[in-house]
Amino acid sequence: MRDRILIIIPAYNEEKNIAKVIQSLKDANPAYECLVVNDGSKDDTQREAEASGLATVIQLPANLGIGGAVQTGFKYAFYNDIDYAIQFDGDGQHLATEIPKILLPLQAKDYDVCIGSRFVEKTLGFQSTFMRRIGIRIFEWMSRVLIHKKITDSTSGFRAYNKQAIAFLAANYPTDYPEPETVILLGKNDFRIREVSVEMIERQGGESSISGLKSAHYMIKVILAMLMTAQRQKIRRI
Amino acid sequence: MLNNIIDFLVANRIQVFSIIGSLLLFIFILKLVKRKKLKEEYSLLWLGFGFIFIALSIFKPLLEIVASTLGILYAPAALLLILVLSVFFILIQFSIVISKLAEGNKNLIQEVGILKAELKKLQLHVKEKE
Numbered sequence: 001m002r003d004r005i006l007i008i009i010p011a012y013n014e015e016k017n018i019a020k021v022i023q024s025l026k027d028a029n030p031a032y033e034c035l036v037v038n039d040g041s042k043d044d045t046q047r048e049a050e051a052s053g054l055a056t057v058i059q060l061p062a063n064l065g066i067g068g069a070v071q072t073g074f075k076y077a078f079y080n081d082i083d084y085a086i087q088f089d090g091d092g093q094h095l096a097t098e099i100p101k102i103l104l105p106l107q108a109k110d111y112d113v114c115i116g117s118r119f120v121e122k123t124l125g126f127q128s129t130f131m132r133r134i135g136i137r138i139f140e141w142m143s144r145v146l147i148h149k150k151i152t153d154s155t156s157g158f159r160a161y162n163k164q165a166i167a168f169l170a171a172n173y174p175t176d177y178p179e180p181e182t183v184i185l186l187g188k189n190d191f192r193i194r195e196v197s198v199e200m201i202e203r204q205g206g207e208s209s210i211s212g213l214k215s216a217h218y219m220i221k222v223i224l225a226m227l228m229t230a231q232r233q234k235i236r237r238i
Numbered sequence: 239m240l241n242n243i244i245d246f247l248v249a250n251r252i253q254v255f256s257i258i259g260s261l262l263l264f265i266f267i268l269k270l271v272k273r274k275k276l277k278e279e280y281s282l283l284w285l286g287f288g289f290i291f292i293a294l295s296i297f298k299p300l301l302e303i304v305a306s307t308l309g310i311l312y313a314p315a316a317l318l319l320i321l322v323l324s325v326f327f328i329l330i331q332f333s334i335v336i337s338k339l340a341e342g343n344k345n346l347i348q349e350v351g352i353l354k355a356e357l358k359k360l361q362l363h364v365k366e367k368e
Binding site: 037057060071072075076079175 | 344347348349350351352354355359
């Protein structure tokens with residue numbers, strides 16, 4: 001039987017992009033199953049996503065934040081016996097045509113998790129702001145110290161997970177600002193992580209979840225979470 | 239005789255007030271538990287500190303002993319320390335409980351969302367069959 005591939009698209013107030021994102025995914029490969037997790041949006045995201053008829057849309061009754069939304073996707077994937085899950089932003093900064101690049105290492109059974117990175121090699125396209133790159137460098141250094149792996153773009157939300165990783169994260173995904181923390185969590189629990197180079201474009205709309213004064217809070221919270229995750233015992237897998 | 243007792247109470251009125259106050263706190267907490275407005279589990283810290291306050295107000299030398307043991311020169315300062323500590327512990331307990339609640343709440347929200355989506359799919363499927 002063919003592998004089932006689920007694209008998890010967390011969306012918060014993405015009425016302008018969501019339909020385009022779904023369409024681009026279906027254009028790239030009609031076999032992709034699209035799952036939009038509408039994280040309590042205040043705009044027309046729900047209707048826009050449903051209108052296409054190409055995606056399953058989960059409407060969360062309250063806003064959980066990106067981590068809670070993505071985890072909903074893992075739970076759905078786990079319940080539906082999905083083979084591979086792709087985490088894909090609803091704001092249009094990820095490219096559907098790049099999905100095979102992060103999926104391939106998993107399908108070859110060499111890795112459990114694959115992160116699409118902007119920094120492995122200098123790719124064309126969007127490279128993020130200066131301050132943000134400094135933060136990303138700090139995370140890179142931390143993952144090297146904490147799990148002895150070089151992950152250059154641990155804030156990237158463009159990722160592929162296999163069945164084992166899906167089952168694990170359905171039960172253990174961090175809540176807010178989850179990306180860098182998840183790298184440590186997965187590394188600590190012996191998942192094989194790989195990074196491949198992908199291209200991204202600048203967000204097409206919507207707002208970044210992190211800006212201004214929030215970024216200091218973000219850095220402190222994430223660094224603390226990474227340190228704590230590294231201290232914890234390995235979680236027994238089912 | 240009665241005058242003597244009254245004189246004694248007036249002279250030691252701070253002790254009288256503190257005994258009444260800490261007893262009232264203790265009884266109030268017990269009442270809340272009895273009426274199920276407060277879970278037993280979360281009443282334990284309150285009752286524990288309530289008990290300490292009662293003990294301190296009845297046995298006056300106890301506070302002096304605590305203060306000198308800790309090296310606090312001014313005994314009432316030890317009382318403040320105990321008070322602050324009690325509030326501290328209870329607040330930390332609140333944070334723990336809130337974190338637990340938030341986790342349960344998150345799981346519920348996720349499951350409700352998934353169930354709603356699955357239900358919608360099922361309804362569509364049934365409609366198509368009809």
